[in-house]
Amino acid sequence: MEIYEMNLRQLIEAREKGELTSEEIIDGFIDRMNNVEADVKGFVSRLENSSGAEIKEIGDLRGIPIAVKDNMATLDFPTSCSSKLLEGYTTPYEGTAVKKLKEAGAVIAGKTNMDEFAMGSSTENSGFMTSRNPWNLDHLPGGSSGGSAAVVAAGEVPAALGSDTGGSIRQPAAFSGLVGLKPTYGSVSRYGLVAFASSLDQIGPLTRNVKDAALMLNILAGKDQMDSTSADVEHPDYLAEIEQDISGFRFGVPKGYLELELHPDVKARVEEAIERIKENGGEVVEVELPPADQALAIYYIIAPAEASSNLARFDGVRYGQRLGDGDIEEMYQKTRNEGFGSEVKRRIMLGTYALSAGYQDELYKKALKVRTLIRDQYKAVFEEVDFIITPTCPTPAFKMGEERDPLETYLTDIFTVPANITGSPAISLPAGFSEDGLPVGVQLIGSAFSEKRLLQAANSLENILDIDNPVQL
Amino acid sequence: MTTNYEIIIGLEVHLQLNTESKLFCGCSTKFGEEPNANTCPVCLGMPGTLPVINERAVEYALMACRATDCKINQYNKFDRKNYYYPDLPKGYQISQFDLPIGFDGAVTIETEDGYKDIGLTRIHLEEDAGKLIHAGSVADSDHSLVDFNRGGVPLIEIVSEPDLRTPAEAKAYLDALKQIMLYLGISDCNMEEGSLRCDANVSIRPEGQEEFGVKVEVKNMNSFKAVENALSYEVERQKKMLENGDVISQETRSWDDTSNKTVLMRGKEEADDYRYFPEPDLMPLEISDQWIKETDDNLPELPLAKKERFIEDYELPEYDAEVLTDDFKLANLFEETVGNYSNPKEVSNWLMGEFLKLLNEEGISPDESNITGNNLASLLKLIDDGTISSKIAKDVFEEMFNTGKEPEAIVEEKGLTQISDEDKLVEIINNILDENQDVVEEIQSGNERPVGFLVGQVMKETRGKANPQLANKLIREEVAKR
Ligand SMILES: [Zn+2]
Numbered sequence: 001m002e003i004y005e006m007n008l009r010q011l012i013e014a015r016e017k018g019e020l021t022s023e024e025i026i027d028g029f030i031d032r033m034n035n036v037e038a039d040v041k042g043f044v045s046r047l048e049n050s051s052g053a054e055i056k057e058i059g060d061l062r063g064i065p066i067a068v069k070d071n072m073a074t075l076d077f078p079t080s081c082s083s084k085l086l087e088g089y090t091t092p093y094e095g096t097a098v099k100k101l102k103e104a105g106a107v108i109a110g111k112t113n114m115d116e117f118a119m120g121s122s123t124e125n126s127g128f129m130t131s132r133n134p135w136n137l138d139h140l141p142g143g144s145s146g147g148s149a150a151v152v153a154a155g156e157v158p159a160a161l162g163s164d165t166g167g168s169i170r171q172p173a174a175f176s177g178l179v180g181l182k183p184t185y186g187s188v189s190r191y192g193l194v195a196f197a198s199s200l201d202q203i204g205p206l207t208r209n210v211k212d213a214a215l216m217l218n219i220l221a222g223k224d225q226m227d228s229t230s231a232d233v234e235h236p237d238y239l240a241e242i243e244q245d246i247s248g249f250r251f252g253v254p255k256g257y258l259e260l261e262l263h264p265d266v267k268a269r270v271e272e273a274i275e276r277i278k279e280n281g282g283e284v285v286e287v288e289l290p291p292a293d294q295a296l297a298i299y300y301i302i303a304p305a306e307a308s309s310n311l312a313r314f315d316g317v318r319y320g321q322r323l324g325d326g327d328i329e330e331m332y333q334k335t336r337n338e339g340f341g342s343e344v345k346r347r348i349m350l351g352t353y354a355l356s357a358g359y360q361d362e363l364y365k366k367a368l369k370v371r372t373l374i375r376d377q378y379k380a381v382f383e384e385v386d387f388i389i390t391p392t393c394p395t396p397a398f399k400m401g402e403e404r405d406p407l408e409t410y411l412t413d414i415f416t417v418p419a420n421i422t423g424s425p426a427i428s429l430p431a432g433f434s435e436d437g438l439p440v441g442v443q444l445i446g447s448a449f450s451e452k453r454l455l456q457a458a459n460s461l462e463n464i465l466d467i468d469n470p471v472q473l
Numbered sequence: 474m475t476t477n478y479e480i481i482i483g484l485e486v487h488l489q490l491n492t493e494s495k496l497f498c499g500c501s502t503k504f505g506e507e508p509n510a511n512t513c514p515v516c517l518g519m520p521g522t523l524p525v526i527n528e529r530a531v532e533y534a535l536m537a538c539r540a541t542d543c544k545i546n547q548y549n550k551f552d553r554k555n556y557y558y559p560d561l562p563k564g565y566q567i568s569q570f571d572l573p574i575g576f577d578g579a580v581t582i583e584t585e586d587g588y589k590d591i592g593l594t595r596i597h598l599e600e601d602a603g604k605l606i607h608a609g610s611v612a613d614s615d616h617s618l619v620d621f622n623r624g625g626v627p628l629i630e631i632v633s634e635p636d637l638r639t640p641a642e643a644k645a646y647l648d649a650l651k652q653i654m655l656y657l658g659i660s661d662c663n664m665e666e667g668s669l670r671c672d673a674n675v676s677i678r679p680e681g682q683e684e685f686g687v688k689v690e691v692k693n694m695n696s697f698k699a700v701e702n703a704l705s706y707e708v709e710r711q712k713k714m715l716e717n718g719d720v721i722s723q724e725t726r727s728w729d730d731t732s733n734k735t736v737l738m739r740g741k742e743e744a745d746d747y748r749y750f751p752e753p754d755l756m757p758l759e760i761s762d763q764w765i766k767e768t769d770d771n772l773p774e775l776p777l778a779k780k781e782r783f784i785e786d787y788e789l790p791e792y793d794a795e796v797l798t799d800d801f802k803l804a805n806l807f808e809e810t811v812g813n814y815s816n817p818k819e820v821s822n823w824l825m826g827e828f829l830k831l832l833n834e835e836g837i838s839p840d841e842s843n844i845t846g847n848n849l850a851s852l853l854k855l856i857d858d859g860t861i862s863s864k865i866a867k868d869v870f871e872e873m874f875n876t877g878k879e880p881e882a883i884v885e886e887k888g889l890t891q892i893s894d895e896d897k898l899v900e901i902i903n904n905i906l907d908e909n910q911d912v913v914e915e916i917q918s919g920n921e922r923p924v925g926f927l928v929g930q931v932m933k934e935t936r937g938k939a940n941p942q943l944a945n946k947l948i949r950e951e952v953a954k955r
Contacts, residue, residue, distance in 0.1 A: 071521075072521070073519075073520070073521040079520065079521070081520070086520070089520075091514070091519055091520065091521060092514055092519065093514045093519065093522070095521055190523065191521070191522070191523050192521040192522075193521055194520040194521045195520075195521070195754075197753075198753035198754050199753035225525065226523060226525060227523050227525075228523070228524070228525045228526065228754070228755055228756055229523075229753075229754060229755070229756060305750060306750075306753055308555075308748075309553050309555050309564070309565050309748070309750070311564075312555060312557065312563065312564020312565055313518045313520065313562060313563045313564045314520075314564075315557065315559075315564060317559045317562075317619070318517065318518075318562065318619075319519070319520075328559060332557060352748065355555070355748035355749075355750055356746055356748055357746045357748075360748070360750075364750060
């Protein structure tokens with residue numbers, strides 16, 4: 001087996017046994033990057049040779065390259081959020097998640113392409129380039145953490161960090177045949193994550209399997225003094241006792257969700273997964289949840305509202321691109337107008353509108369109320385079942401260059417958004433393939449801070465589905 | 474016929490809390506550092522950074538609220554006030570909107586007609602912005618520089634009800650507010666360094682009219698005197714306008730100290746839309762009953778209460794009580810001294826006289842001198858037991874003030890002990906009498922006036938150390954013997 005085909009745990013094991021050195025591991029992955037990156041286009045900046053890599057003597061991940069989405073503060077590479085406005089900008093500090101990876105010995109392999117400021121679901125909204133889906137280069141890897149998904153699927157790194165505001169880890173994981181975990185809001189520090197929508201954003205891993213996701217969460221989770229929204233809770237060892245029988249779990253299938261407009265292959269794979277759970281003794285019941293489009297509707301008010309404020313700091317005064325040499329108004333306007341892409345502008349406008357006097361009560365405040373109602377309903381459902389099971393996305397990976405209406409594109413988040421609205425942990429894992437050979441994902445959503453059991457359930461489902469999911473290209 | 478107008482003034486005061494570090498990061502709040510020396514990624518609003526609340530600032534705000542009788546929103550939160558300005562690094566200010574920490578309070582001021590309560594609408598916490606420095610003049614410079622040292626410094630904004638009726642009341646309100654905050658020790662209230670800033674809303678209306686007049690906002694007043702002057706000017710300006718039949722327009726005016734006028738800053742624009750919404754990066758502030766109780770229990774005695782107690786307990790004239798409690802450090806020194814010496818009026822005299830005189834000469838505050846309650850009491854006892862005269866005591870006091878030495882040590886060192894030894898004095902007196910035979914005869918003939926002259930001679934001979942009462946008595950005795 002080539003080094004680049006190995007997952008995190010295999011790499012650690014090989015190194016522990018003395019079969020591989022940290023140097024061999026990093027060299028192996030850099031070779032792989034140099035071979036396939038031109039096709040994948042997953043990195044906006046990266047290590048090109050191992051001399052640039054600082055290999056530590058300690059930590060589980062020593063010598064192992066991990067890719068980081070371009071919206072997380074790093075000292076080694078610029079943090080541009082794949083936006084022209086921030087092109088070449090390096091933060092003067094390092095984010096907590098990145099720091100923790102480094103403390104665990106990881107080598108930051110580079111920054112991955114994304115939809116600009118994490119707004120989008122294809123990487124086509126990147127200010128720099130569009131990433132490709134290694135399963136089929138004519139297709140997209142999803143987004144906004146599309147670059148992270150693409151580089152893991154192509155074996156350029158064994159794992160990557162993504163950020164998930166409405167499904168941005170899980171959807172690209174599903175499109176790229178990977179495991180994508182969005183932890184409970186507050187379990188991984190957001191310090192250093194360039195905010196899209198603060199109350200929804202969460203950092204999480206993209207990995208080749210569920211156990212690697214658990215391993216990553218062990219490193220990432222924890223209270224951070226720099227993030228007052230990070231939760232002060234005990235985080236168990238997520239890898240220990242991960243092997244559990246599926247019969248110990250009770251899954252809820254939301255009524256009506258599988259009757260939504262779904263790609264037939266997606267529907268078939270998710271139904272098969274549900275069948276396999278039942279065959280193996282897991283319990284599956286129907287549960288009542290708010291209509292799926294309700295969460296989506298309020299998401300598209302709350303997220304842009306917060307984004308419109310979070311992105312106000314990009315004004316050309318202190319860092320990033322500055323345009324215009326006339327008065328201050330002109331500088332603001334030119335800097336922002338030419339720096340931001342159209343999707344970002346669209347959402348800033350939506351958010352500004354939703355918060356503006358006269359509309360705030362009717363839009364923003366109402367959305368907050370509905371958010372509370374949805375949370376309550378999910379809470380009630382989690383009294384009945386351990387997890388909710390849904391497709392991750394309505395379709396397999398989009399084709400490149402396809403004309404898509406922004407509204408239709410927003411609908412692709414319909415299954416992933418509720419976990420962000422409620423703050424719940426959710427995981428997407430491979431459920432098989434479409435007739436065209438594109439990966440399809442299935443999603444499990446749990447109650448707040450139920451990651452330990454969520455990973456157990458996902459691991460057992462992964463075991464019974466037993467999908468052959470090799471590195472692509 | 475001239476119309477009488479009623480003046481309506483409301484003040485918005487921004488106070489910088491004197492915490493060591495900023496509201497949402499660990500940066501120092503020290504004044505006068507190099508531009509941008511007190512900054513970090515958090516207070517510069519660098520992408521990806523998050524605010525973390527400084528508990529001390531909340532504690533101070535809570536103290537300000539309770540000292541001004543505000544009710545507390547036990548569940549309060551921070552909000553974002555969104556607007557663009559180059560000195561605002563995040564493009565929004567973290568402030569409090571619909572749930573300020575305190576509301577519905579009052580500050581008592583003294584007017585010619587007695588005490589008056591000025592209502593407080595609210596007290597809320599917020600972060601300060603940075604400062605723009607224009608290269609050259611605003612008009613012709615081609616660039617501006619930004620100093621973020623002040624950015625993120627904790628402020629409270631205290632908004633009064635429109636309860637003030639004269640510029641003098643406005644000044645009295647500011648004085649009272651400042652005094653309270655200094656007593657609490659939560660702000661320096663220094664207008665020159667910008668730790669106290671004040672904006673005013675002024676309107677007038679013909680007496681008897683119910684609806685308010687058009688409100689004009691006055692900014693950039695940089696001393697309490699300036700506030701009073703600016704308000705007086707503005708009131709007169711508005712009166713003249715109304716009398717000329719002009720319409721007052723809603724606008725913001727700036728006080729110009731050099732011309733002593735308010736000048737137009739900007740007219741009424743479209744209403745500002747700050748798009749307030751709850752700050753998602755901070756947890757709501759929850760203030761427990763226990764926290765409020767602890768704050769109340771630890772509040773120091775406030776200026777008015779202290780003044781009244783001084784009058785009551787120490788039987789001081791109102792004027793003395795007023796002067797002594799004007800500065801809590803002076804009041805503390807007074808009480809310390811009285812604890813060791815049982816004549817409050819005498820202590821008051823010394824503090825209001827010699828002490829304040831020396832403080833003024835040195836330009837320092839009461840706690841910066843070397844005088845303590847202990848050594849002042851010792852000094853007063855030395856006068857009472859006749860060790861030194863009150864005249865000499867003033868010199869000793871000055872020495873204590875400058876060096877911090879104990880009065881006994883100073884008296885000892887300089888040999889200032891009063892001569893109360895009768896034999897020694899009699900000897901000196903007889904020498905003087907010998908030299909002033911004519912004066913002795915004059916006294917013997919029944920004219921008492923020259924006794925004073927002889928006392929003076931004794932004091933001169935003893936360089937002021939003789940006990941004057943004793944000298945007087947002995948002179949009479951010795952003259953009688955001759
Ligand atoms: Zn700072």
